Amino acid sequence: MTPLRLVLAALLCAAPFSATHAESPGEYVPETDPLVVRKLDQWQDWKFGFMMHWGPYSQWGVVESWSICSEDVEWCERPEGEAYVDYVKRYERLPETFNPVKFDPELWAQIAKDAGTKYVVFTTKHHDGFNMYDTRQSDYRITAPNVPFHANPRADITREVFDAFRAEGFGIGAYFSKPDWHNDDYWSPRWATPNRHNNYDTRKHPDMWKRFVDFTHAQIGELTSQYGPVDILWLDGGWVRPTDTLDNIAEGNAGVPWPQDIDMPGLAAMARKHQPGLIVVDRAVGGRYENYRTPEQKIPDQPLPYPWETCMTLGDSWSYTPNDNYKSARSVVQMLVDVIAKGGNYLLNVGPDANGELPPVAVQRLQEIGAWMKVNGEAVYASRSIAPYRDGKFRYTRLKDGTVHAFYLPDADETRLPATLRIPGPAPAAGAEVKLLGSDAPLAWRREGDATVVEVPASLRKQTANAYAWVFRLPGAAPAH
Structure with missing residues (x-):
């Protein structure tokens, strides 16, 4: 090469x-x-x-x-x-x-x-x-x-x-x-x-x-x-x-x-x-x-x-x-x-x-x-693509059980997640627990239009600082296969 x-x-x-x-x-x-x-x-x-x-x-x-x-x-x-x-x-x-x-x-x-x-x-x-x-x-x-x-x-x-x-x-x-x-x-x-x-x-x-x-x-x-x-x-x-x-x-x-x-x-x-x-x-x-x-x-x-x-x-x-x-x-x-x-x-x-x-x-x-x-x-593993595939800083994958993961790709100088995050695209199932991978704590979320609005506590933002990418689990956001 x-x-x-x-x-x-x-x-x-x-x-x-x-x-x-x-x-x-x-x-x-x-x-x-x-x-x-x-x-x-x-x-x-x-x-x-x-x-x-x-x-x-x-x-x-x-x-x-x-x-x-x-x-x-x-x-x-x-x-x-x-x-x-x-x-x-x-x-x-x-x-x-x-x-x-x-x-x-x-x-x-x-x-x-x-x-x-x-x-x-x-x-x-x-x-x-x-x-x-x-x-x-x-x-x-x-x-x-x-x-x-x-x-x-x-x-x-x-x-x-x-x-x-x-x-x-x-x-x-x-x-x-x-x-x-x-x-x-x-x-x-x-x-x-x-x-x-x-x-x-x-x-x-x-x-x-x-x-x-x-x-x-x-x-x-x-x-x-x-x-x-x-x-x-x-x-x-x-x-x-x-x-x-x-x-x-x-x-x-x-x-x-x-x-x-x-x-x-x-x-x-x-x-x-x-x-x-x-x-x-x-x-x-x-x-x-x-x-x-x-x-x-x-x-x-x-x-x-x-x-x-x-x-x-x-x-x-x-x-x-x-x-x-x-x-x-x-x-x-x-x-x-x-x-x-x-x-x-x-x-x-x-x-x-x-x-x-x-x-x-x-x-x-x-x-x-x-x-x-x-x-x-x-x-990552056993995932497949799902529309919209990417939207701004977000990328998406789906699992066979219908779970969608939304990846947030930070800019080079971005070390922490925003306190409030709007995730465009697939909506989690009603009542689902939205989580940030690496943490077991459910996050407060709501649906506004075509976006899932997630609140990220300050303690979690500090705990996950400097990640190469952050990943949110959105259960039930796609049909199960």
């Missing part, structure tokens, strides 16, 4: 990580498999997810994978004075020094759980083709003999991550890059690699492309059959798709005139044979294999009419960079609230460092977020 300063450019011209617009082409195609529909409903209940971009590139603190891509865009920059070919050779040797001896997946899972997240998406393989699991399809993997960490009993990193998070009750998501820049049947050594796409015409060399498709299916087969229950297959690299043109996929490039069809019907069927009900997210491609959509580094202005997830970095970068600029807990909480009020999920990314540790500042932010979630999580 890109630093924050490049986000606007990324959204307009195919940022790394998705390398596509945040929105996908065409109409959303609803899933009909009842097992997948049920899993999607469960995923929407989770609301808040944890993502990690991690690989040998963390040793350099550079953007994951993209510096070996020969495109003239900022996120593909390399050091001045070094030839592209020389740089790629150095990059490809990074696994030979990758030895994250402080890797502790149980600690990661505990930190993520304490932050209030409910599912994890882990990078099993990014575009550079390095596998963070014990694949049998490639020697470019964490368990290869030339990787120092291969002798560690926890060398199969993906297995360890999945097992540790699963033990804490997390949903499990496998990030997997469809393009593989290390594979000779994607970037063939016979030709130059001018951009992110495969570097030969798949119509002229169908044998090479078939080998790559078979390789991809074999790797997905390993992940879905050998690594325990998996809930989400999160496929990145949206330029790998069967269309004949790829306009606007890369800045300054019209893509390539040949298809990059990896047989998604066959891949999804195979993966779901191993994992019935598996959510497949073929990012930014559209069609029936993008079960939910993934706006990147931004929050849509309005609710979307299909399942969706904002994926966003806690810092500026997706992968570890020294002295990254981390968002405040207040900012993250308010973005989470805005997302769920519009019916989405929020997937928050942190990049572990080369030793296998989550950066201390990131951990501190996660702890602060978790403290807010412990008080207010009931308004």
Whole structure:
């Protein structure tokens, strides 16, 4: 992914990580498999997810994978004075020094759980083709003999991550890059690699492309059959798709005139044979294999009419960079609230460092977020959107029992709730007890026109000072589902 300063450019011209617009082409195609529909409903209940971009590139603190891509865009920059070919050779040797001896997946899972997240998406393989699991399809993997960490009993990193998070009750998501820049049947050594796409015409060399498709299916087969229950297959690299043109996929490039069809019907069927009900997210491609959509580094202005997830970095970068600029807990909480009020999920990314540790500042932010979630999580989990979604400083969610929660998002200099608060929108049931989450004391309230007027005692205003957001429970304000 890109630093924050490049986000606007990324959204307009195919940022790394998705390398596509945040929105996908065409109409959303609803899933009909009842097992997948049920899993999607469960995923929407989770609301808040944890993502990690991690690989040998963390040793350099550079953007994951993209510096070996020969495109003239900022996120593909390399050091001045070094030839592209020389740089790629150095990059490809990074696994030979990758030895994250402080890797502790149980600690990661505990930190993520304490932050209030409910599912994890882990990078099993990014575009550079390095596998963070014990694949049998490639020697470019964490368990290869030339990787120092291969002798560690926890060398199969993906297995360890999945097992540790699963033990804490997390949903499990496998990030997997469809393009593989290390594979000779994607970037063939016979030709130059001018951009992110495969570097030969798949119509002229169908044998090479078939080998790559078979390789991809074999790797997905390993992940879905050998690594325990998996809930989400999160496929990145949206330029790998069967269309004949790829306009606007890369800045300054019209893509390539040949298809990059990896047989998604066959891949999804195979993966779901191993994992019935598996959510497949073929990012930014559209069609029936993008079960939910993934706006990147931004929050849509309005609710979307299909399942969706904002994926966003806690810092500026997706992968570890020294002295990254981390968002405040207040900012993250308010973005989470805005997302769920519009019916989405929020997937928050942190990049572990080369030793296998989550950066201390990131951990501190996660702890602060978790403290807010412990008080207010009931308004987040298993919630759905309800009109008016947002009104001024307010955001709204509903639960299946008809309870509506109204979130009050304070301004930066606003440390206490007003003594009298007018909450527009859904009316609590007559005689209901309106409460501020974190307090058992019923609040005096009345209905005036289209607003619920709540009186907040001075003692409660003082007790709840400096909250990132305040949440009011309005029982019976929506029909029960």
